[in-house]
Amino acid sequence: MVAAFNKSHPDIKVTYQAVQPGAKGGYQKMLNAVKAGNAPCLAQVGYETLPSFAAQGALEDVAEHAREAKDEFQPAAWQAVSVGKQVYGAPVDTGPMALFYNKKVFEELGLKPPTTWAEYRTAAEKIHASNPKRYISSPYMDYDYAGFAWQAGANWFGVESDAWKVSMASAENKKVADYWQGLADDGLISGAPMYDQAWYTGLGNGDIATVVGAVWQAGVIKGGVKSGSGQWAVAPIPQWSGGENKVGNAGGSATAVLRGCKNNKAAWEFAHWMSTDREAFGTLVEKASLYPAAKSLLSLPQLKADPYFGGQNIFKVFAGASPNIDTHWTWGPLMTKTTADLNDGLGKAWAGKGTIADALNTAEAKTLAEMKEQGLQVAP
Structure with missing residues (x-):
């Protein structure tokens, strides 16, 4: 996905680095980088951990760039990346x-x-x-x-x-x-x-x-x-x-913008693209079984009937469930x-x-x- 973005957005270059899953050390590595002043602009952070990052002042408010995208996402997912009027990243997936x-x-x-x-x-x-x-x-x-x-x-x-x-x-x-x-x-x-x-x-x-x-x-x-x-x-x-x-809801994550990012606009552009581009997210469905937070992606062709589940299109059940996740x-x-x-x-x-x-x-x-x-x- 990073390669595809870089190819289609020549003015912005994103590099990809894999770290340990959050609770196994990845989150602490991110926080340490923020404190040291050398954090990357973007990181994958679970919704449940986002408030912890915000409480420690580890996130950038990108509301000025993100505000207009609010209605593109499931309400509960948008709520998960927001605190008051502040927005800390783009919702990626949900866990209805x-x-x-x-x-x-x-x-x-x-x-x-x-x-x-x-x-x-x-x-x-x-x-x-x-x-x-x-x-x-x-x-x-x-x-x-x-x-x-x-x-x-x-x-x-x-x-x-x-x-x-x-x-x-x-x-x-x-x-x-x-x-x-x-x-x-x-x-x-x-x-x-x-x-x-x-x-x-x-x-x-x-x-x-x-x-x-x-x-x-x-x-x-x-x-x-x-x-x-x-x-x-x-x-x-x-x-x-x-x-x-x-x-x-159980699970879901955001592409969060970490404190110290020198180009919040470009960071948001990538985060938003990764969560809303049909071709790119289709790959996430195939490779990682992620369920999109963006409303427009609930009709992705990858969300289809599955022989494992007897030919049932199980995603129709989750599509009906997503709008009913409590936003409070x-x-x-x-x-x-x-x-x-x-x-x-x-x-x-x-x-x-x-x-x-x-x-x-x-x-x-x-x-x-x-x-x-x-x-x-x-x-x-």
Whole structure:
């Protein structure tokens, strides 16, 4: 994509460098470069981490160049790159969530894709009763779990009068936590960690019958579960109340402009082009299973029916979901630490050594303490 841009934009030269994935060291490398005054103009930054970069003054406001592009993108994606009137980069992709389910198992048991979370629990009970090795799902961590809270309107963070508000331990969050805790307590959740080999094995042999996840999970399942070809399908994410159409998001990133860039206009031009050029983004769909944040790209020819999913065009499900992602979700300023603390608690909860609600309470308390330690304004 960089080569294609440079060829078609002779007045701007972009160079490409791969670094470790963000949480594995890439983000720290970027921040160190900003502090040293030798950062590149552009970097790929996940939506969940963007506020952390902004809080540390590591981003450039490119609103003067970007403002007119707002309506080109899904509302939730644009919200993710904006803080107030400031815009820090171009949305690249989104992670609308849906239900991946093993059609073979469901048909064997006479089940239809559940439309509500109550129906999902009923399906879980029937699937496990049919074979004690069968489960409805696996333990969800960090941003996968966050998508459930997002869908339910159970926000984790917000801003009030220029101060951060933390609400991970709210009543809305307890509702979501208690639902999944009930499934775990009743032995309906597989013990196989997501993305572990045991997880892929379970998806392949029917022992794990569903994955509630983002659109990019399609690539994960296809790549890791070759034996499941033709067995899997996708349906809209279950709702808390019948007739609703609320969607959570898990993942997505931006091409962010880092502080110190000497040509914000050129940086924005590349960022915008990469997110909106049909030919270029089509390559991202093929190579990385990314789902576009730009509205005009939802008709890309690469977003087509897939033999792996029995010929279903699963992207139609996600196209219907994208506009219903709640735009009020806000990521906090210390997500790397917040998610580390949350995952510690979630890991224990899924293993029966605590509860999901406890994990959220502890993560909130530790986040608040760290925010105050760093001098961030916290709402009472």
